[in-house]
Amino acid sequence: MAQDQMHQDQPLIVALDFPDGASARAFASRLDPRLCRLKVGFELFVAAGPALVEDLQGRGFEIFLDLKFHDIPNTVAGACRAAAGLGVWMINVHACGGRAMMTAAREAVEGAAHRPRLIAVTVLTSMDAADLAASGIGRGLEEQALFLAGEARAAGLDGVVCSAREAPMLRRALGADFLKVTPGIRPEGSASDDQKRVVTPGQAMGDGATHLVVGRPVTRAADPLAVLEAMNREIAAARGT
């Protein structure tokens, strides 16, 4: 099966939050690219770099490079251009970097041979309304997520990172095609860890999330593949497929 076809309809993204390339490679060898994409974040990218990304892609996995760029427009544009050069499936920036920064990011990837999806983080799923207020934001949590998602849309981005709790609101406001990539996914009975806005896989899909990011419930499982298969069944049931 062609790689594009294999991944087209796959909403699950497993967060590979490992301290080094060897642990990440060993874990990836227990997974199946037909069941998930992979997310490489700060910890792993700082430790293992582009070579690891290329290795995982060579094994058939599409990669979300989750480096959440947030800097002046010129610097973020350069970082996005370099990330696009790795041939990854998705990259992201922080929406609170502003519309000019997001526009520069979008322009930077537009000319890439392999244009990644470009999305923006709204309000981190580890935050609740009190955390947002304590960081000096005057808007309520949903209002802030909606505002930042609107800014991302206005800058021409493909979607946002948000909690699935905000997915119905964002679907109504910005449409079903605007990507809603949702971390904070927890199968029923799993520990929340440091996530404050958690949603089950079935609920997230039913509420309009387009992609589900899940880390520890899979990476710490005795049988990661069995957890992924169960999540895919729950997602299929929510979609009615």
Ligand SMILES: O=c1ccn([C@@H]2O[C@H](COP(=O)(O)O)[C@@H](O)[C@H]2O)c(=O)[nH]1
């Ligand atoms: O708002 C956000 C943005 C990114 N993340 C990332 O997703 C995973 C979640 O991992 P879990 O182990 O399932 O909690 C992690 O890599 C975060 O950096 C997020 O959680 N929330």
